[in-house]
Amino acid sequence: MNSINLAPVYPEIFLVVATSALLLVDMFLPEEKRNITYWLALLSLAVSAALTLGDFNSGATVYTFNNMFVSDPLSNLMKLFSYLAVAIAFIYSRQYTTERGMLGGTLGGEFYILALFALVGQMVMLSANNFLIVYLGIELLSLATYALVALRRDHTVSTEAAMKYFVLGAMASGFLLYGISMLYGATGSLDLHEVAKATASGTENKTVLVFGLVFLVAGLAFKLGAAPFHMWSPDVYQGAPTSVTLLLGAAPKLATFGVCIRLLVEGLWTLAIDWQQMLTVLAxxxxxxxxxxxxxxxxxxxxxxxSTISQTGFMLLGLLSGVFSGSNMDSAANAYSSAMFYSITYVLTTLGTFGMIMLLARSGFEAENIDDFKGLNQRSPWFAAVMMILLLSLAGVPPMVGFYAKLAVLQSVVAAGQLWLAIAAVMFSLIGAFYYLRVVKAMYFDEPVDNSQIAVHKDMQVTMSANGIAIIVLGLVPGPLMALCVAAISKTLGS
Structure with missing residues (x-):
């Protein structure tokens, strides 16, 4: 019997063991020492990141568990940014969750434990090389996020949002599983490389393949929150505790992007003409x-x-620009790396925007309406400036990183010969700039409706400031991050 190489799975194994240990430790912690759970969760992320960084620096592509699991530059880079996103979410959420009793009483540290288990699901998704492993990762992520949304059990709006999310999520999982079963029926395999070979042979039933592809793309579109499968997003984002909304809007987007590359580009590239058309409509x-x-x-x-729905549309533009008939490998790698750069920088930006909502919130008060940001410049010029930077980046205003991310995607779309798509994207971005600038106007030109002092923990203050500065620095010097994305995509597709 052949021994299984566990080295590529060390980060996942460690995080599962650490999270399980954290659950046991948290059970015996008195309420006044809940901070220990917070610091141990951050420590677990740091160790996982160190293990993944070693794999990423090696630049190797390693398969294990009969080729069902792969450790390659793409998965490792996206895992590193997923750790970063979850760590920032924990820092931003610390004060918010404590004030709302989400860490006290019978709940304990469930917020951190569920978030870490959701992260394990994302890691499995990113390294999956088999349809069933993809599904396993998605369900682990989904089950943890359903529970997170409903974490405030005495909050009617949260439980309603969780129910909507669960029902629609179950339907999307059904779509995904049905699509996988159709593709298995047509190709006789669940291994992505074997599926790619079978579809390339041209001997399989094209109708069955496309039928399965439709359901597969529909399931992925739900997880991304792309229209017309976006129905859950507004209700869940609004109804969930802001700390959970922050988690939902961040790292899972990176994992779903990775799954799209795995399934559509690596596994079903011979059906590119078909899934490109679907992604065009979705975008x-x-x-x-x-x-x-x-x-x-x-x-x-x-x-x-x-806003997330519209940003998802932009990311899909990069994905659909990569495999046009006649395009070479270099242009495909540029398109996918631009989409990857877009997803990473969007996550960093959205972390800051939801973090700012939690920064202004206090016990018994949720700062989630635009009116709550009125006159923020008079209360705190620095935090008003940070929020303005984040919003202008989402709108794609230079020199913020959002401008460069949009430009990179548009360049790949034009290079693919889809000029009309690029023009449509620019027009919709101009429309989108209005609602971002409306918040900026409220912060700088309206009188404050709340003059209370903004009191935040030092770690959140420093992280929020660093978040805002990073958005400008990445906008001015995007080269290193883009080079990482290009290298990860090129090495992964070339392996």
Whole structure:
């Protein structure tokens, strides 16, 4: 019997063991020592990051568990940014969760434990090389996030949001599983490389393949929150505790992007013409629905949910530009790396925006309406400046990183010969700039409705400031991060 190489799975194994140990430790902690759970969770992320960094620096592609699990530059880079996103989310959420009793009483440290288990699901998704492993990772992520949304059991809006998320999520999982079963029926394999070979042979039933592909893309579109599968996003973003909304809007986006590369580009590249058309429709609908509907929103969390939908549309533009007939490997790698750069920088930006909502919130008060940001410049010029930087980046205003990310995606779209798509994306971005600038106007030109002092922990203050500065620095010097993305994509697709 052949021994299994466990080295590529060390980060996942460690995080599962550490999270399970954290659950046991937290059970015996008195309420006044809940901070120990917070620091241990951050320590677990740091050790996992160190293990993954070693794999990433080696630059090797290693398969294990009969080729069902792969450790390669793409998965390792996205895991590193997932750790960073979850760590920032923990720092931003610390004060918010404590004030709302989410860490006290019978709940304990469930917020951290569920978030870490969700992260394990994301790691499995990123390294999956088999349809069943993809599904396993998605379900581990989904089950943990369902529980997170419903964490405040005495909060009616949260439980309603969790129920909507669960019902629609179950339907999306059904779509995904049905699509996988159709592809298995057509190709006779669940291994992504074997599926790629079978579809390339041209002997399989094309109708069955495309039928399965439709359901597969629909399931992925739900997980990304792309229109018209976006129905859950606004309600869940608004109804969930802001700390959970922050988690939902961050790291899972990176994992879903990785799964799209795995399934569509590595496994089903011979059906690119078919899934490109689907992604084109999803991208245009997402940009239209997201940007136009966001204009009518007064709740900032709901507005940012529609913003996420529109940003997802932009990311899909990079994905669909990579494998056009006649395009070479270099242009494909540039398109995918631009989409990867976009997803990473968007996550860093959205972490800051939801973090700012929690920064202004206090016990018994949720600062989630646009009116709550009125006159922020008079209360705290520095935090108003940070929020403005984040919003301008989402709008794609130079020199913020959002501008460069949008430009890189648009370049790949134009290079693929889809000029009309690039023009549509620019037009929708101009519409989107309105609702971002409306918040900036409220912060700088309106009188404050709340003059209370903003009191935040030092770690959140420092992290929030670093977050805002990073958005400008990455916008001015995007080369190193883009080079990392290009190298990760090129090495992964070339292996």
């Amino acid at each position: 245009v609908l997402s940009m239209a629905v997201g940007n136009i509907t966001a204009i009518a929103q007064t709740n900032l969390k709901r507005m940012l949910a529609y």
